[in-house]
Every structure is written in C-alpha cells, then in structure tokens.
Amino acid sequence: MIPFEYYVLLTLLLFCIGLIGVLFRRNLIILLVSFEIMMNALMILFASISHYTKDVQGYIIVFFLIALAAAEAGVGLTLVVLLYRKLRKVYADEINYFRG
Amino acid sequence: MADFGLLSAILWFPLLGIAAIIITNRSRPDTIKVIALITALIDFILSILLLYRFDFTNANFQFVEKIPWLDVINSFYFLGVDGISVLFVPLSTLVTLLCILISWYSIEEKVKEFYLALLFTNIAMVGVFLSLDLLLFYVFWEALLIPMYLIIGIWGGPRRIYSTIKFFLYTFFGSIFMLAAIIYLFLQFGTFDYTLLIGKTFTPQVEKLLFLGFLLAFAVKVPMWPFHTWLPDAHTEAPTAGSVILAGILIKLGGYGMVRFLLPLFPQATLFFAKLILVLSVIAIIYAGLACLWQDDLKRLIAYSSVSHMGFVTLGIFSLNPIGINGAILQMINHGIVTGALFMCVGVIYDRTHSRAINYYGGLATTFPLYAALFMIFTLASIGLPGTNGFVGEFLILQGAFMKDKAMVIFAATGVIIGAAYMLWLYQRVFFEKPVSGVFNLPPLRWNELLSLIPMVLLIFLIGLYPNPFLDFMKTSVSKILANIP
Amino acid sequence: MVTLSLNFGSLALELFFLLSGIFIFMIDRFIKSKSYAFWLSFWVILGSMVFILFIPFGDFTRAFRIDFFSSSIKFLLLIGFFFVLLLSDTHLNNFPGLNFGEFYGLLFFSLFGIFVVLSSQDFLTLFIGLELMSIPLYFLIATQYVYRKESLEGALKYFIAGALSGGLYILFLGIVYYATGTIYFEEVSKRLAQGLLKKELLLGAVFFISALSIKLSLVPFHMWAPDAYEASPLPITAFLSGLIKFAVMAVLIKVLILAYSPLKIEIGKILIPISLLTILIGSLLAIRQDNLVRLLAYSSIAHVGYAVLGLVSGDFAGYGFSLFYMFVYLFTTIGSFGIMIYLVRANRGFLEIPNLAGICQNLPFISLLLLIFLFSLAGVPPTAGFMAKFYIFLMLVKSQYIGVAILALLVSVIGAYPYIRVIKVIYMDKGHLGYYKPTYPIFLAFSLIVATFIVILLGIYPRPMLDFIQRTLFLYISLQFLQL
Incomplete structure (x- = not known):
C-alpha cells in the first residue's frame, strides 16, 4: 500500500508547479492550465485523506471542487477568448492598458 | 432652570439661516446676504443675552x-460656560457678524457658498467654546x-x-x-466629561505625554514659535473675512484650549513644561517682531504681529498666576478685536487697489483721512498705548510674568518696543510718505465698512478705559482653575 | 448522530434570488423592453427587504444557518444593494447598446452568493458562496466591453486574482480537513478550545486570510483592485468596493468568532502589519492618481485597512466597530459613485481629476455633496467617516496597541491629502472643460440624498446604528457559548 505521505508530497509538488505557472508564465491559456493543476493537486489531497481516514466528506468536497473548477475554467476561457478576439492578445504582459 | 437651552440656541441658531440660504435661489445674492446678516445679528443678540444673564460670582x-x-x-x-469661555462666545458671534458686513461688496462670486461657510464657521467656533465633553470639543x-x-x-489671493x-x-x-x-x-477614566476629569492623577510619564499631545494641537493653532509657519501664508492669502476669523477666533482656540485643558487636567506636567513654553513664547515675541520689520506685504506684517502677540498670550498663561492668566484671556479678546480690525482695514484698501504691497501705498493720510484716523487707533491699540485695550492686556501679562520669571519679562518687554517700531513704521510708510505711483484718489468708506469698523473702535476704548467688568467675568473661574496648581 | 433538518423556509430568500436571476435569463430573449429587468429586480429587492424580517431562524442541514447576525447583515446589504440597483438603472441608460437583462440577472446571482457566504456554517459552503459571489462579477466587470475594450483586461485581472484566491482557499480547506478531519466551524472551534492542533490551524488561518484578503484587496494582494475598478461600470465598482467588501469583512468576523475564537489574538497579530501596510500603501498611491475611480480604488484599499485594524485586538467590540466602519464606507461609496455616474452623464472626461476644475460654478449641488463625501473619506468630523475612524482608534488604544494607533493616525494625515486635493480642484481651480448640465434622474437624486443623509446622521449621532451592530454580534456570541 502506498503511504499517505506520498500523496501529500505529490499534492505539494503539483501545487507548487501550478503556483509557479501562475506567477511566471505569460501566456493566458497556460495560466488557466496552471490554475487547473493547482485545483487538481488539492483534489488529490482531499481524496487521499478520505481514503485513509474512511471519512466520506473528502470525496464530497472533491465533487464540489470539480464543479467549481469547471465553472472557473469556463469563465476564464470565455474571458480569454473574448480578449483575444477584441484585442488580439494572449500574453499577459502585452495587456497593459491600465497602469499605476 | 430658566435659562436651559440658551447655549443650544446660540449654537444652533445659524442652522436656520443656513437652511434659509440653501433654499434661496443663487441668482439673488442680496437676499442671501440679508439672511446671513440677520441670522448673525440675532445670534449676536442671543450671546449678549448670555453675557447679561451670566453670574460672574459663580x-x-x-x-x-x-x-x-x-x-x-x-x-x-x-x-x-464659565468665566473663561463666556467672553469668547459673544466675540465669535460678533466677528461673524462683522465678517458678513465687511464682505458685503468684496465677495462677488459663489456668494451662496461663502455665506454658508461663514455661518458654518460660526457654529463650529461657538461649539468649541461651549462644549465640555472632550469628544464633542474635538x-x-x-x-x-x-x-x-x-x-x-x-476666495483667497x-x-x-x-x-x-x-x-x-x-x-x-x-x-x-x-x-x-x-x-x-x-x-x-471611562469618561469624556471635562468636569469629571479634573483632579485625576497620572503617573508623571503618562501625564507628560498627554500634555504634549494636547499641547501640539494647541501650539499649532496658537501658533507657537516653531509651528507658526502656516499662519503668515494662511493669513496673507485668505480673503478679508477669512483673515479676520483666523485672527479673531481661530488662533484664540489654541490659547483657550491651553487655559481650559492643559492647566486643570495636567497640573504637574504644566509646571514641568512651563519654563520651556515661556522660553518659546519669548522667542515667538522677539522673532516674529523682528520678522515684521522685514515684511513688505501689509497682511503678512500683521500676520507676523499676531504671532508676536500670541506669544504674549502664552507667556501670560504659563506664568501660572491669576494676574497673568486674566491678562492672557483679556489679551486674546483684545487681539481678536484689534487684529481683526487691522485686517478689515487692509481689506478696505485692498478692495480698492488690489495691492497688498506696502511700497505701493503712500500719502493716504491726506486723501483718505477718516480711514487714516481709524487705522491710527488700531495701530495704537496694537502697540498697547495706555487708554487702549492693548495696554491693559499686555500690562497684566507682563506683571504676571514678572512674578514668575523676571528675566523673561525683560526680553518680552523688548518685544513691546519692537512692536511699536514696526507698527509705527508701517503707519508712516502707508500714510505719510510720498506714494510711488502718484496720488491716490480712493472712493470713501462705504456704509458696511464703517459699520464693521466702528464697533471695534468702541470696544477698544471700552476695554481700554474701563476693563473691570471684563475682568470680573473671568476672575473667579481663573482662580478656580489655578487651585489645582501647586 | 446529528439529524439533518431540511428546512426550506430558512433558504427561501436565497432561492428567491436564484429563481429571479434564472427567470430574468430565461425570458430575456423574448422581451423587447429595456427596463423590465430593472423593475423586476426593484420589486424583488423591496419585497425581500420586508420578507427577510419574517424568515425564521434555523438550519438547512448543518451547512447553512439563518441567525440574527446573518439576517441583520443581509438586511443592511439589501439596503446597499437596493441603491446599487438604482445607480445601475441611471448608469445603464447611458449605454443603450448593452443587454440590460443579463446585468440584473448576474447581479442577482452575485447577491445569492453573498447570502450563502453569510449563512454558511462550514468552510466548504463558505467557499462555494465566495465563488458564486465572484463568478458573476467577472462578467459584470466586462459588461461594457462593447464600449470600452479595456474593461476585459480589468475583468481578466480580477479573474486571475479570484482564481488565486480560490487556490489559496482550497489549500486552507485541505489543511483544516487534514488536521481536524472536519470542516464545520463549531468542530474546529471545539478542537481549538481543547488546545489541540494550534500550529496547523494557525498555518491554515494564514492561507484563509490571504484568500479573503484578495477579495478585500489587502496588501500584498491589492494589485488587481485599481484596474478592475477602473474597468468596470460605475455601479459595479460601487458593488465591488462597498457590498462585496462589507460581506467579506462580515464573514471574516464570523469565522473569527465561530471557528477561530481561541486563536483570535494570534490572528490579530498577523493582521497588524498587513493592515498598517495596506493603509500606508493605499494612502501613498492615492496621492499620484489623476483618475477619480483609481483614486477611490486606492482609498478603498486604505479604508479596508482601517476596518481590519478593528480586528487586531480580538475584542468583540472591535469587531462591531469594523462592521460599522464598513457600513459607513458602503454608504460613502454609494454616494461618491452616484456622483460620478452623474458627472459621467455630463462628460466622460470628468473622471479625470484635472478636468473637474471649477465645476462648482455650474454644478454647485453636486460639488457640495462630493465635498461631504470626500471629507467623510478623509475622516473629518462631523461626517460618519470620522466617527468610524474614531471608534477604531478607540479600540486600538483600549487594547494597548498604542503604537499601532499612533502609526495609523499619522498615516491618516497623509491619507487626507488626496481628497483635499480633489476638493481643491473642484472649488479652487479655473475650469476649462465644456459640458451641458444633465438633469437629475429621480433614482440618482434619491440615492444621493439618502447616502448624504446617512453619512451626516451617522457622523452626528451614530449611537443607534452602533448599538444595533454590537447587539447582532453579542447575541451571536452568547448563542455560540450556549451551544458549546
């Protein structure tokens, strides 16, 4: 059986990958993907906790999170697509109308 | 109590005027002025009623x-109200009344806002003098x-x-x-009530810090020497009414606050810091007096002279004896009258020529004789000539300070001489020397200007020749305040 | 075993908003009239203001609870929301090309989210509420993209901030669930009261505060605020900076009382540097701004900083003062953004501060109102802004944070400068921009007058309002202690 700590490590690793992606990648699509990685990392955490403690709450949280992640991804993609159609830009540092 | 509500009436009556002005159409400036004048007049009468009803033995x-x-x-x-604040209430309402009169013709744009602001000022000034709850005061x-x-x-310059x-x-x-x-x-202590806070004791450290907290607010308002730099600018650029309110009431608030709060609430710290404040006062008197000699702007000169005069006031307050404090309170009222009147006088010629430069004027004594006579009276009162009110105040202050610290008085007395020098020199330059730009032909004094200057002249002589009734008002309260100070 | 009560009565108001929102979206395509959605939402909100007084207190499962605190805050929010609706109507009439139905529908969804947040009893419901609250806002900010393409940028920035907030929040949720095996406020509080798991939960609290501080735009998560504010339509800006922040502050206080009450002192210590930096940065950056909306965005950052100062002592009275601060700020926001909507009707250029020069000549009434609101923001008596600040400082000194109080007081002097500058421009500079004088729409005039009235009334006589807010908290707290 795989020890629980491995799951926690996996979670942290994936979360950090996601966070680094959010903070340092410039392409908006990659940004959205990084958010998804962060969310999924935490879903793994909830599922594994549930699995090891035999508590059902974690699984329920995972379902809610999947729905919310889907909603956020939908909104994000809508905005990015709209932005691309109107301004023809997908790189975060090109979008700089507002300053200061 | 029969008189219950009189203070609230004085305080809030201008609200009626404010409401009336708000609903008046701005295309009728004369109506607005008349409303403001009547409001201020009634408020003044109410405050005279307060003086009349006031029992000065209590x-x-x-x-x-x-x-x-x-x-x-x-x-x-x-x-x-007690004896310390009772004289300031009529002074505030009087100053507002005269400000409304003196700006009758000189404020032409945004008339509505101007009179609203003046009446609002009146409420706030009277409120400061009347409130005994620290939060309300603030x-x-x-x-x-x-x-x-x-x-x-x-409306400034x-x-x-x-x-x-x-x-x-x-x-x-x-x-x-x-x-x-x-x-x-x-x-x-769980209260903002001024009467309950008197006589509380603190550890010395805390008392000193609290004293400094209050002192900073008052010192900026007075203004004491290192904090005075806002005053010449504000005075110079303010419109006539603004300067009169600043000189007449606003900077008195600092002195009033010192007598009202610093002395009774923090007696130990007062004793501790008294020496320092006396030194600062003397520096203010001499420094500002010397600065007056340098000025070439009429209003700026009078502004610096107020710093010097307020130095006398703080000197009197922190001499910590009844004579000095009585003198200081009287001197605050005198200074309000005299400096207010001087600013009005400057306003009179500024309206006609739009210049404040001293060099610009000259020879006004021949072309503008009535004005010259009035200005002479105010100048002499400002110097403190016997017979005018300035003399009584300064004399009491110097006498009080003499009992506290003789060396200070010697320096402060030089301040009086410097004061005489710059005021008389100013008078000579403006009224006697040949004008640079030909002879002036100024239109004579208007009714509103005469009406606002003459009460000042009367008050100057009234206080100067017969100061006893005014001193009676404050005597008992001052000795009560000093009771806490060892 | 806890029995679950499915009490739909307590959920009625939320369902009502959800259904109204869905209804608007369903019929929007078939109705040509532009104004039906406004009137529908107008009556729905008026109705629910009455309705909320009759909602019974109780649970819907263990996740959702109507109690006195949540009902009172909801009522205050409904009042604020009502004014946002009135402002929206006035504002949208300037942009006939937009789809009005969607606008009000999305507002309803967002309000639904706020209500869920306020009633939640566990951290998952709270998170779902936060997301429900934020997702419609991403669209609402971008509503105007037909007229201003740049508004998409603001929406995207808010989206990125919101998604980051979501990520941090789930991390917090993971920590709490990992440490305690439960997500209910009460259970967490019980574990803490037994002295268990303090370190883990404190670590969680750091992430929780980070997640909420993105919504509250506290430093260091304040970057999105000015851009999103400038991008969004003005009523939405008022919604963002008034209602959302009020609700999030209320829920932060709720969590501090219900779940984290044994750790509140430590959390207060974490909040001190955050709030002081927030005030400082908000005040300093506001000085350079030339755009009125950006100025108010930075001022909103600073003001939330002051409100958070009420939480640092961990004293319940301080929580009440924070809520009072946010309430005052809510109405100041409504007033100032209402004025901006009016100014935009006259000339779009009025949002730039230099262009405001001399408008007191032609628009004396509006200038006077703006003067009152700006002095309230600066915290000068006799306006409500002073009273709100005064109570916060009172609280700080009372709980021996004298150094913090003095620092905040000093920064508040810097913070007064930007407002003074705007007043200077309006009243003392010479004007040059041409404009016509628009009429005062009845709804705008109404909301402006009410906001002014409240700002002055709370400045002179804040007692009843404060009593009310303190009472909600105290009843709430005593209720909690009974349960434990």
Whole structure:
C-alpha cells in the first residue's frame, strides 16, 4: 500500500508547479492550465485523506471542487477568448492598458 | 432652570439661516446676504443675552446642558460656560457678524457658498467654546477646518491653494495627537466629561505625554514659535473675512484650549513644561517682531504681529498666576478685536487697489483721512498705548510674568518696543510718505465698512478705559482653575 | 448522530434570488423592453427587504444557518444593494447598446452568493458562496466591453486574482480537513478550545486570510483592485468596493468568532502589519492618481485597512466597530459613485481629476455633496467617516496597541491629502472643460440624498446604528457559548 505521505508530497509538488505557472508564465491559456493543476493537486489531497481516514466528506468536497473548477475554467476561457478576439492578445504582459 | 437651552440656541441658531440660504435661489445674492446678516445679528443678540444673564460670582459652569449623545462610550452632549469661555462666545458671534458686513461688496462670486461657510464657521467656533465633553470639543475643533479650508482656498489671493493645503495639513496633523490623548484619557477614566476629569492623577510619564499631545494641537493653532509657519501664508492669502476669523477666533482656540485643558487636567506636567513654553513664547515675541520689520506685504506684517502677540498670550498663561492668566484671556479678546480690525482695514484698501504691497501705498493720510484716523487707533491699540485695550492686556501679562520669571519679562518687554517700531513704521510708510505711483484718489468708506469698523473702535476704548467688568467675568473661574496648581 | 433538518423556509430568500436571476435569463430573449429587468429586480429587492424580517431562524442541514447576525447583515446589504440597483438603472441608460437583462440577472446571482457566504456554517459552503459571489462579477466587470475594450483586461485581472484566491482557499480547506478531519466551524472551534492542533490551524488561518484578503484587496494582494475598478461600470465598482467588501469583512468576523475564537489574538497579530501596510500603501498611491475611480480604488484599499485594524485586538467590540466602519464606507461609496455616474452623464472626461476644475460654478449641488463625501473619506468630523475612524482608534488604544494607533493616525494625515486635493480642484481651480448640465434622474437624486443623509446622521449621532451592530454580534456570541 502506498503511504499517505506520498500523496501529500505529490499534492505539494503539483501545487507548487501550478503556483509557479501562475506567477511566471505569460501566456493566458497556460495560466488557466496552471490554475487547473493547482485545483487538481488539492483534489488529490482531499481524496487521499478520505481514503485513509474512511471519512466520506473528502470525496464530497472533491465533487464540489470539480464543479467549481469547471465553472472557473469556463469563465476564464470565455474571458480569454473574448480578449483575444477584441484585442488580439494572449500574453499577459502585452495587456497593459491600465497602469499605476 | 430658566435659562436651559440658551447655549443650544446660540449654537444652533445659524442652522436656520443656513437652511434659509440653501433654499434661496443663487441668482439673488442680496437676499442671501440679508439672511446671513440677520441670522448673525440675532445670534449676536442671543450671546449678549448670555453675557447679561451670566453670574460672574459663580465659578462653576452655568447654563449647563447635558444629554446622552453616544451611550456606548459614555459621551455626552454637554454644554456649559464659565468665566473663561463666556467672553469668547459673544466675540465669535460678533466677528461673524462683522465678517458678513465687511464682505458685503468684496465677495462677488459663489456668494451662496461663502455665506454658508461663514455661518458654518460660526457654529463650529461657538461649539468649541461651549462644549465640555472632550469628544464633542474635538468634533467641533475639527469641523472648523472644513469651512476655513474652503474660505481660504476659494476666495483667497493668488497663492491660496498652497496656503490652504498647508493650513489644513498642519492643523490636522496637530489635532491628531490631541485625539490620541483624548482616547487615552477616556480609556483611563471611562469618561469624556471635562468636569469629571479634573483632579485625576497620572503617573508623571503618562501625564507628560498627554500634555504634549494636547499641547501640539494647541501650539499649532496658537501658533507657537516653531509651528507658526502656516499662519503668515494662511493669513496673507485668505480673503478679508477669512483673515479676520483666523485672527479673531481661530488662533484664540489654541490659547483657550491651553487655559481650559492643559492647566486643570495636567497640573504637574504644566509646571514641568512651563519654563520651556515661556522660553518659546519669548522667542515667538522677539522673532516674529523682528520678522515684521522685514515684511513688505501689509497682511503678512500683521500676520507676523499676531504671532508676536500670541506669544504674549502664552507667556501670560504659563506664568501660572491669576494676574497673568486674566491678562492672557483679556489679551486674546483684545487681539481678536484689534487684529481683526487691522485686517478689515487692509481689506478696505485692498478692495480698492488690489495691492497688498506696502511700497505701493503712500500719502493716504491726506486723501483718505477718516480711514487714516481709524487705522491710527488700531495701530495704537496694537502697540498697547495706555487708554487702549492693548495696554491693559499686555500690562497684566507682563506683571504676571514678572512674578514668575523676571528675566523673561525683560526680553518680552523688548518685544513691546519692537512692536511699536514696526507698527509705527508701517503707519508712516502707508500714510505719510510720498506714494510711488502718484496720488491716490480712493472712493470713501462705504456704509458696511464703517459699520464693521466702528464697533471695534468702541470696544477698544471700552476695554481700554474701563476693563473691570471684563475682568470680573473671568476672575473667579481663573482662580478656580489655578487651585489645582501647586 | 446529528439529524439533518431540511428546512426550506430558512433558504427561501436565497432561492428567491436564484429563481429571479434564472427567470430574468430565461425570458430575456423574448422581451423587447429595456427596463423590465430593472423593475423586476426593484420589486424583488423591496419585497425581500420586508420578507427577510419574517424568515425564521434555523438550519438547512448543518451547512447553512439563518441567525440574527446573518439576517441583520443581509438586511443592511439589501439596503446597499437596493441603491446599487438604482445607480445601475441611471448608469445603464447611458449605454443603450448593452443587454440590460443579463446585468440584473448576474447581479442577482452575485447577491445569492453573498447570502450563502453569510449563512454558511462550514468552510466548504463558505467557499462555494465566495465563488458564486465572484463568478458573476467577472462578467459584470466586462459588461461594457462593447464600449470600452479595456474593461476585459480589468475583468481578466480580477479573474486571475479570484482564481488565486480560490487556490489559496482550497489549500486552507485541505489543511483544516487534514488536521481536524472536519470542516464545520463549531468542530474546529471545539478542537481549538481543547488546545489541540494550534500550529496547523494557525498555518491554515494564514492561507484563509490571504484568500479573503484578495477579495478585500489587502496588501500584498491589492494589485488587481485599481484596474478592475477602473474597468468596470460605475455601479459595479460601487458593488465591488462597498457590498462585496462589507460581506467579506462580515464573514471574516464570523469565522473569527465561530471557528477561530481561541486563536483570535494570534490572528490579530498577523493582521497588524498587513493592515498598517495596506493603509500606508493605499494612502501613498492615492496621492499620484489623476483618475477619480483609481483614486477611490486606492482609498478603498486604505479604508479596508482601517476596518481590519478593528480586528487586531480580538475584542468583540472591535469587531462591531469594523462592521460599522464598513457600513459607513458602503454608504460613502454609494454616494461618491452616484456622483460620478452623474458627472459621467455630463462628460466622460470628468473622471479625470484635472478636468473637474471649477465645476462648482455650474454644478454647485453636486460639488457640495462630493465635498461631504470626500471629507467623510478623509475622516473629518462631523461626517460618519470620522466617527468610524474614531471608534477604531478607540479600540486600538483600549487594547494597548498604542503604537499601532499612533502609526495609523499619522498615516491618516497623509491619507487626507488626496481628497483635499480633489476638493481643491473642484472649488479652487479655473475650469476649462465644456459640458451641458444633465438633469437629475429621480433614482440618482434619491440615492444621493439618502447616502448624504446617512453619512451626516451617522457622523452626528451614530449611537443607534452602533448599538444595533454590537447587539447582532453579542447575541451571536452568547448563542455560540450556549451551544458549546
């Protein structure tokens, strides 16, 4: 059986990958993907906790999170697509109308 | 009590005028002026009634009104007058009245806002003198900033914006520390009530810090020597009415606050810091007096002379004996009258020529004789010639200070001589020397100008020749305040 | 075993909003009239203001609870929301090309989210509420993209901030669930009261505060605020900076009382540097701004900083003062943004501060109102802004944070400068921009007058309002202690 700590490590690793992606990648699509990685990392955490403690709450949280992640991804993609159609830009540092 | 509500009436009556002005159409400026004048007049009459009803043998607070205001923090709507504040109330309403008169023709744009601001100023000034609840006091104290900021900034001279922002930030900065001290007092004793706070004791460290917190607010307002730089700018750039209010009432608030709060609440710290403040006062007297000799701007000169005169006031207050404090309070009233009148006089010629430069004028004594005579009276009163009110105040202050510290008096007395020098030199330059730009032919004094200057002349001689009734008002309360100081 | 009560009565108001929103979206395509959605939402909100008084207190499962605190805050929010609706109507009439139905529908969804947040009893419901609240806002900010392409940028920035907030929040949720095996406020509080798991939960609290501080735009998560504010339509800006922040502050206080009450002192210590930096940065950056909306965005950052100062002592009275601060700020926001909507009707250029020069000549009434609101923001008596600040400082000194109080007081002097500058421009500079004088729409005039009235009334006599807010908290707290 795989020890629980491995799951926690996996979670942290994936979360950090996601966070680094959010903070340092410039392409908006990659940004959205990084958010998804962060969310999924935490879903793994909830599922594994549930699995090891035999508590059902974690699984329920995972379902809610999947729905919310889907909603956020939908909104994000809508905005990015709209932005691309109107301004023809997908790189975060090109979008700089507002300053200061 | 038969007189219950008189103080509230004086305080809030201008609200009626404000409401009436708000609903008046701005295309009828004359109606607005008349409404403002009548409001101020009635308010003044009410405050004279207060003087008449006031019992000056009683050292306690009179006409007290106490209604719960903010229950959660035990704060009251608490008004009352004693001998220290009672004279300032009619002075404030009188100054407002005369300001309305003197700006009758000189304010032409945004008339509605101007008179609204003046009446609002009146409420805030009277509120500061009447409130005995520290929080209420602070609210009025700060509320006064709003109309003054606008009056200087909107209707002032060319550099008005710099001056008004400087004025606002300086005074706001000063009073923030007073707020901190007030909050601390409240948390120590659970009350904002001034009468309950008297006689409380602190550890010396805390008392000194609280004293400094209050002192900073008052010192900026007075203004004492290192904090005075906002005053010449604000005075110079303010419109005539603004200068008169600043000189007449606003800077008195600092002195009033010192007598009212610093001495009774923090007696030990007062003794500790008295020497320092006396030194600062003497520096203010001499420094500002010398600075007057340098000025080439009429208003700026009078502004610096107020710094010097207020130096006398703080000198009197911190000589910590009845004579000095009586003198200081009387001198505050005198200074309000005299300097207010001088600013009005400058306003009179400024309206006609639009110049404040001393060099620009000359020979006015022949072309403008009535004006010259009035100006002479104010000049002499400002110098402190016997027979005018300035003499009584300065004499009492110097006598009081002499009992406290003889060396100081010697320096302060030089201040009197410097004062005579710059005022007389100013008079000579403006009224006797040949004008640079030909002979002036100024239109004669208008009715509103005469009406606003003549009461000042009467008051100067009244206080100068017969000061006893005025001193009677404050005597008992002053000795009560000094009772705490060892 | 806890029995679950499915009490739909307590959920009625939320369902009502959800259904109204869905209804608007369903019929929007078939109705040509532009104004039906406004009137529908107008009556729905008026109705629910009455309705909320009759909602019974109780649970819907263990996740959702109507109690006195949540009902009172909801009522205050409904009042604020009502004014946002009135402002929206006035504002949208300037942009006939937009789809009005969607606008009000999305507002309803967002309000639904706020209500869920306020009633939640566990951290998952709270998170779902936060997301429900934020997702419609991403669209609402971008509503105007037909007229201003740049508004998409603001929406995207808010989206990125919101998604980051979501990520941090789930991390917090993971920590709490990992440490305690439960997500209910009460259970967490019980574990803490037994002295267990303090370190883990404190670590969680750091992430929780980070997640909420993105919504509250506290430093260091304040970057999105000015851009999103400038991008969004003005009523939405008022919604963002007034209602959302009020609700999030209320829920932060709720969590501090219900779940984290044994750790509140430590959390207060974490909040001190955050709030002081927030005030400082908000005040300093506001000085350079030339755009009125950006100025108010930075001022909103600073003001939330002051409100958070009420939480640092961990004293319940301080929580009440924070809520009072946010309430005052809500109405100041409504007033100032209402004025901006009016100014935009006259000339779009009025949002730039230099263009405001001399408008007091032609628009004396509006200038006077703006003067009152700006002095309230600066915290000068006799306006409500002073009273709100005063109570916060009182609280700080009372709980021996004298150094913090003095620092905040000093910064508040800097913070007064930007407002003073705007007043200077309006009243003391010479005007040059041409404009016509628009009429005062009845709804705008109404909301402006009410906001002014409240700002002055609370400045002179804040007692009843404060009493009310303190009472909600105290009843709430005593209720909690009974349960434990």
